[in-house]
Amino acid sequence: MVPKFMMANGALVRVLIHTGVTKYLSFKAVDGSYVFNKGKIHKVPSTDMEALKSPLMGLFEKRRAGKFFLYVQDYKENDPSTHKGLDLTKMTSKQLISKYGLDDNTIDFIGHAVALHKDDSYLSEPAIEIVKRMKLYAESVARFQGGSPYIYPLYGLGELPQGFARLSAVYGGTYMLNKPECKVEFDDEGKVRGVTSEGETAKGKKVVCDPSYVPEKVKKVGKVFRAIAIMSHPIPNTAESHSVQIIIPQKQLGRRSDMYVFCCSYSHNVASKGKFIAFVSAQAESDNPEAELKPGIDLLGPVDELFFDTYDRYEPTNDPSSDNCFISTSYDATTHFESTVMDVLSLYTKITGKVHF
Secondary structure, rough: OOEEEEEEEOOOHHHHHHHHHHHHOOEEEEEEEEEEEEOOOEEEEOHHHHHHOOOOOOOHHHHHHHHHHHHHHHHOOOOOHHHHOOOOOOOEHHHHHHHHHOOOHHHHHHHHHHHHOOOOHHOOEEEEEEEEHHHHHHHHHOOOOOOOOEEEEOOOOHHHHHHHHHHHHHOOOEEEOOOOOOOOEEEEOEEEEEEEEOEEEEEEEEEEEEEHHHHHEEEEEEEEEEEEEEEEOOOOOOOOOOOOEEOOOOHHHOOOOOOEEEEHHHHHOOOOOOOOOEEEEEOOOOOOOHHOOHHHHOOOOOOEEEEEEEEEEEEEEEOOHOEEEEOOOOOOOOOOOOOHHHHHHHHHHHHHHOOOO
């Protein structure tokens, strides 16, 4: 039920390989990565060669974009000869992009569908960030030679906690499944002492949890709307892709943040034969999910069943160094793991004092 793909060369995959949990998981490449532009869906170009073929741009714009992609491909942070005299830590993304004369349309798909920024605030941030993100996208596409930079586990994301449960058991960890109404317990000094369910308390010095377990230690930071569609066909205009992501940049719909379409099917063993599951997700900007998500739902074609779901997003307000309670941030509307995994890594550092990657 969490519609997120993994960047093939991204931080989450590196974490999974580092932990050794990958021996319990099977991944399959995602067929397509698309962007919505001027009312149509287009494949996202990720290299100078793909940029030259893309219908997203006119002839002269393709050449300019090709040069920009080449600069990014050749850029190495610790090799000043590849910087072409530019200091990307001091320039903003907007300044770097304007050096290459790219138009708003091109900036839109590069910033949102390649660099995966959620809104346009990145334009005023240091350019090094967009270059790193574009490099990650291109490296991920190259890693599996697929049609997209994404991978997804066979049988869905439920395999991740299951894989970690097995790995934890190998090292002597104990799992208690299906425990209702877990309550985090604190001592007189406000420090965590364990978790209670059905009258039993599992004692522990540290508790790691999501916001739903400690409502008094989190604050609401937004709301996500999503539509869940069950279909009997792939999304139209995606080259019959059985798994696909479509990003609809905020500008295309006059929104303040992007809208995301995720589709997966029986080819990843997450639906019965011949069935496809699509999600349309967005940070809520109104009180009407049906109307707000319509532009994404309209891309899906005929739908067998459609469900709407709304959830609040929370982030922690506590100080884990004083109460030993480590709380994650609710997951966002994006259809990839890049922001979520950063939250996990920062929790890891707070819990262990070790820095990773």
